[in-house]
């Protein structure tokens with residue numbers, strides 16, 4: 209395991225549990241750390257696949273469809289919260305069986321067309337299995353949020369076994385990402401409640417960002433006919 213990641217998880221454990229609980233739970237924690245390492249491997253697999261597709265498409269179209277890739281492993285406090293909301297115990301098997309977003313990969317694409325091109329190419333690969341797809345671009349959330357969400361399984365090959373790990377992939381354009389990041393920042397100002405006119409304003413911003421995407425995509429189609 210990457211030493212920095214192990215150190216970070218240890219700190220999260222120390223913050224979440226007392227010393228005796230940590231001692232008692234050592235065997236469980238070892239399973240947990242192992243599971244987190246598997247999720248990190250799955251993230252690496254998906255990231256490599258995306259980089260390969262980006263490389264191939266950039267040769268074909270003379271531009272990069274992927275602008276950037278961000279990855280994250282869900283933190284222990286978030287895992288704990290989510291499991292307790294679901295009424296489930298904090299255990300490696302409960303995590304693996306019930307949570308789909310421990311490993312997260314966010315793919316920021318240049319144009320809406322690229323989002324679908326990359327998603328289709330990834331899903332065609334014979335070691336990737338689609339578990340769930342939510343298309344918030346074709347059907348945005350009521351607040352205006354847009355992104356394509358995929359839950360997939362990807363195999364990781366260990367010394368003595370092959371494991372299928374779940375990864376949540378969020379694909380979105382630069383405009384969608386900019387709206388989502390700013391909305392997230394505003395929403396997490398805990399001491400502030402959004403009123404209806406502010407919600408309407410956020411929705412209007414999302415519509416403007418969708419219009420920007422559509423216009424830029426029309427320009428792309430002129431420059432780069434299919």
Ligand code: 0O2
Nearest residue numbers: 282309312342349351353357378387388389390391392393
């Ligand atoms: P984080 O820190 O990004 O992981 P669930 O995943 O089960 O909790 P649901 O509704 O099935 O819930 O998942 P969904 O709708 O596929 O979306 C989950 C993730 O999408 C969120 O993760 C966000 O990253 C992103 N997302 C969804 N809706 C919004 C939104 O309105 N605004 C923004 N900015 N992001 C959104 P988490 O767990 O909230 O957080």
